[in-house]
Amino acid sequence: MNKIVKTTNLCKTFGKKHALSDVSVSISENSITGLIGRNGSGKTTLMRILAGKLDKANGEALVFGKEPMDNLAVLNKMVYTYHNVQYDQNLHLKTILFGYEAIFLNFDGTFANKLMRYFDLTGKMKYKSLSQGMASIFNFLCALSCRAPLTMLDEPVLGMDVTVRKSAYEILLRDYTEHPRTIIVSSHLLSELESILSDILLIDNGRVVLNNSVDDIRQSAYRIDGTPSAIGGYAADKKVIMQKKSELSSFAVIYEQCTEAVIESAKKQGLTVSPVRPEELCVFLTQQNKEAELECLW
């Protein structure tokens, strides 16, 4: 498949902090990729480099096969929105939409207006009068209406209530099926987003932890519950990414392809097997061992 984004050993530092270290990822054409990571893990830095808003330190970042920075041919094909877009605070929403229409060739003004009505926004509202959630909705609908071949949404659902978030995911998926394009969306709410994604890119401390299809990730780990000795025996030669022992429940999370054969063999040893959702897996793969610290809080 055609790769829209390809980075090789991409590095970025802010002073002494390594925001991105050796990031080599590729994103296929017409995929919806969830960019996942903890606060400060480098999600926004990566997006800003891809959007040509930030210079890289080392390595290579190609978008549509070219360096994005100061490259109009590339920038014309992408839209990037984030939660605190700096519009002139006194602008009316209608005026901002005109701006988008002037810049983006594929901008669908009719669709944008329909979305405005759907989300109860009017052109006469001022951007500064919008709440955080409403500003997010407005940025989201602008980005979607651009129908840009590469659409990058940085935390698009920030501040949206749960009802609006649900509509937003549904609209995003529906519009993608009508107008297939490459979408990258960063979020902390992977469990809500998971079903509409095709791929997940998990980064932690500026490094890539996972870059795979959601269908593969869903099957890449499983949880076993049982007696500590049964768990110990079963997990001895396996990669355990999380383990908990207590009187009430003991379990381990095994990082291994969850096939039917695996499930059978675990069951035979008296263990209960349950799935590990991608969101949980991301937590297990990125949490530092803070259990002991947590116990010390009280």
Added chain:
Amino acid sequence: MKINFDSLKPVYIQIAEAIEDDIISGILTEGDAAYSQLIIARGLNVNPATAAKGINVLVSKGILEKQRGSSMVVACGALERLLSERKEIGVNGLISSLVSEAVKIGVSESELIGKIKNHYKGLEGKQNE
């Protein structure tokens, strides 16, 4: 159709099985156009790639066939094949877990068979009403 994201069964397998269920229950008959990738994606709110993976499972099993153009139809003989497969794998699997549960809690073979017979009688009774 409903997808359970908290199941050990992969989502695309659940999609494939849901289509199979519709063939078995007669909602889709042989020669009918099957649900397209986009219909499934929109209807279940899943990524089209996942929907396509589910459809491909059925294509490689010969349950769905690609027709000229791009539409997908229910293959000839699909229903019969599904029924025999479910009898073979599905029912055997259920019986194996039923028997191991029965052994665990001390239900004897004849007791279990008696219970199964009672259930069959119950079903017949309902059908006669």
